[in-house]
Amino acid sequence: MRCLLLLSFLLVGPLAWGQPPVPYGHNPKAGHYATLRGVKLYYETYGTGAPLLLLHGNGGSSQDFQQTIPYFAKRYRVIALDSRAHGQSVDAADSLSFEMLADDCAALLTHLRLDSAYVLGWSDGGITALLLALRYPGKVKKLAATGANLWPDSTALMPALWQQLQRGYQEGRTQTFTDPKRRNDWKVFRLDYDQPHVPLAALARLKAPAFIIAGDRDVIRPEHTVAIYRSLPRAWLWMVPNSGHATLLEHPDEFNRQVDAFFQARALAPPAR
Incomplete structure (x- = not known):
């Protein structure tokens, strides 16, 4: 809901070199479907290299990453997923949970014959990324x-x-x-109203290095973001100056560079407490 209501107006990009923009989220050249766990999931793939899974926020779709995909596709095999009940991934069930979304991601990686991947999640996608790493430790590199x-x-x-x-x-x-x-929209809305429920103590079990990010004017309380960071065994923290919730859209160049630097770092020391 927060991405849908607060951020969708930021998603239109300029033309590049006189060519029409890539229709991210609706690109037949890059789009694929996979029926997994009873849901027909839609995803798009770009580039080659180490796999990178992109997870959007509530009410959004893979289209939200139109300023992210071109950068990372130069070095990674980017997999931009429409979460179930979002975008082109249709889900007729009445219930929805972050655990279901994380299980879908694990199933998709298995379907693609990928042992593990880097994961970048925004908003609800960030929650899903954390749960994916908790539920399937071997599936997430960082x-x-x-x-x-x-x-x-x-x-x-x-x-x-x-x-x-x-x-x-x-x-x-x-x-x-x-x-x-409208029934689907209500289900998606309830996802953020009712969930998630992840105790801070559970983050101590997370094995993958994590980069915890938020805008300094985010809709997430800054002390909550810091608490997440402090609860993780190996983590970086970045409070993005002059940014709201849409860090990756408001500061795309710096955001992409910082996330890429984190993924490429060979070692990650425990954070200072």
């Missing part, structure tokens, strides 16, 4: 998560967002959604 939270309340989310979610829940909880799209 992860970068920007704008992620571990539980859904005012201790993790800024007041304006939490109040917005509460209003949305009160408006929708008594409605009967017969239209499939």
